[in-house]
Amino acid sequence: MAPRIAATAAEAVANIHDGATVMIGGFGNAGQPMELIDALMDCGATNLTVVNNNAGQADAGLALLIKERRVKKVICSFPRQSDSWHFDTAYRAGELELELVPQGNLAERIRAAGAGIGGFFTPTGYGTMLAEGKETRVIDGKGYVLETPINADFALIKALRADELGNLVYRKTARNFGPIMATAAKQSIVQVSEIVSTGSLDPENVITPGIFVDTLVTIGGNN
Amino acid sequence: MAPRIAATAAEAVANIHDGATVMIGGFGNAGQPMELIDALMDCGATNLTVVNNNAGQADAGLALLIKERRVKKVICSFPRQSDSWHFDTAYRAGELELELVPQGNLAERIRAAGAGIGGFFTPTGYGTMLAEGKETRVIDGKGYVLETPINADFALIKALRADELGNLVYRKTARNFGPIMATAAKQSIVQVSEIVSTGSLDPENVITPGIFVDTLVTIGGNN
Amino acid sequence: MSTETTTFTTTDAALTRDEMARLVAADIPAGAFVNLGIGQPTNVSNFLTTEQGVTLHTENGMLGMGPVATGEDIDEDLINAGKIPVTELPGASYFHHADSFAMMRGGHLDVCVLGAFQVSGSGDLANWHTGAPGAIPAVGGAMDLAIGAKATWVMMGLFTKTGESKLVQALSYPVTGLGCVSRIYTESAIFELAGGTVTVRSTHGISFEELAGRLPVELVKAA
């Protein structure tokens, strides 16, 4: 199905419901779908589980969602930063659940969800606090931890450009979590700088095939 | 390390040793590194384990390696074809071991090897003859089979174009197993139509980063 | 998702292969992503309309596959899973084998249409191996396709050459996938499978009662 083209970020996120699991792409500011996050803030959905590399910074985006206690749980690799004060406060108050996942396991668990893999043995985290309570196994003399897929109801992603079928290309390190989150969510909502006509993207260079994209919205130009 | 540029296919495969596990890319003729396979035939290495989607066709390439009993084991998804007579003969004579793997599990096992994954639970094959003797598990009501990575000593791959650092792009459905085999082999030997200068490939469009490529050889033009 | 009526219908004559393919094509929802297996299912593509906007997946690494290539359009780097030269439609994309089967296994395709040796009333599928002594097994993507798509439909003759039903209580051929088939198109009838119940949607050249007398599974007539 060709993706729905939303006129605004608000329209793009309008069906995100209370209690949803929402993946949010980006690593630092690169690939962060800031307008979609702001729209999620405005749409009022609460009791969210958010999957992101971080847990919000300063007074914008995900940090605001956390400040307003709209997030019940964060699954991420690196919550604590110099400016993660809203996370810090909510977490210390016991008002935010944290599932801390090594970054590569986070990426692989997201991929596994999109790829229909039921679980996988990863060497990352073996013998550490983050493997406590998890199944482990020594394979050919090397220790591994069993990790499970992370699925989501929605993914909010920033790409550079889409065609009308939702095929996506990204820009430099802003690619990061976008392509795998698009595969792991029931609905992928993607903000792009422009939507070009079908046939304008070289099929060899499509990074996310349109099958993984449900909603597109154009936001400004590439900044 | 920038890849070695071999002058000929023979030079490219010269270090493939007896008893090696060799992955061979291609699906049908698309992406099949025919000149490298021919060179492997000529180089004399024997007692090989070959990982390929098929088990050779007609009287060329992999089929000849099998005919000459240079292959002790084939790991593949689809050995029997209308023109797989050399495989059929060797297999029926008990002179060739076959590990039959569903095609998607084959691809995922190759990827797992390249990605350092110790094993994964896949739904494909659950409840079938090909899961016999394998560990199974029901996860959220769905049956899965534990599959293990497939590593190799060498991968023989055909790509369209390389730069001097070994970054690769492929052409249409000839891409197939190339990118994952390049990650799973200790040494990847790649035949290309041309080697372009470093900087000529758009970094956004590189499919196999040069880190996965050890040897390049230019063979004719793209046919 | 599907457009078929649940009202029982009947026609005087058995369906021809083209009629079966036409019915399958008409049942594919607009905008669906579809994989058509080798053999009879491939014929379905001839009856898909442009207005349906169906996107075809071929598991050797492509979305947006076009019709079979002829003449000058034949390109050995562009083939389908049956190794037949095909064409590329605007908005196509290419990807490697692991990504292609992840797309399938991860449940991203809406419909997969396959041939079969047998289907059980509970939707178990046998289509990869006769189990005959001495037969060389070859599985290809059959097991991945059987369990991957959101819906797996089968096209087959309802009876063997010796008149036995291929819709069975329990498979006698080796399993391809368990409980995966939700619909069967045959020359004599179209069946819906759900939760162990086999509903006959239509009969062709045979009455419901005659059919019920010939098949070893309990049948429910569509309302």
Added chain:
Amino acid sequence: MSTETTTFTTTDAALTRDEMARLVAADIPAGAFVNLGIGQPTNVSNFLTTEQGVTLHTENGMLGMGPVATGEDIDEDLINAGKIPVTELPGASYFHHADSFAMMRGGHLDVCVLGAFQVSGSGDLANWHTGAPGAIPAVGGAMDLAIGAKATWVMMGLFTKTGESKLVQALSYPVTGLGCVSRIYTESAIFELAGGTVTVRSTHGISFEELAGRLPVELVKAA
């Protein structure tokens, strides 16, 4: 693979941070693929020579990372793992997070250089968490990097502010990875770790005997 001598050497003065970085840089083999962790290790890049032909990986999705970007070259879509704007060298490539960590976890990088809180004589690494009560944990890519590369080297001060050795018999801080560190660069000495044996390659501003007296692990002097 490495170019260092095994002859024991000593200098009168402790190493400065730049001298440490210069030594690490000199030890990186020509043509290596390297990931430099955040903090002190980042400084190593300033001492790599063009002739070395080292390719830098940043785990947020890039090979071929160039120096830190300044002025007009700053591009918010092009950052390193420390979220600092960087540049792109000819022959670079971009990939998504799962592919990037697969590259790391799969053992494709030659060297990873990390900071540390503690390293044990058997190469266990602690560098992600102080374990202090109430501290908010954040792991990022630390665990993936620790166990992924062919060689993991540590740069750290040898002593805490209160004079305790950070090279320990057993970690008191939470584990990042077990048995993963093979070399430690400190201001006072450089250590090689292998099979539980700690060999001192050089001392700086301290004699081997003094060092042996201050450290809680048994030391072997390089020949």
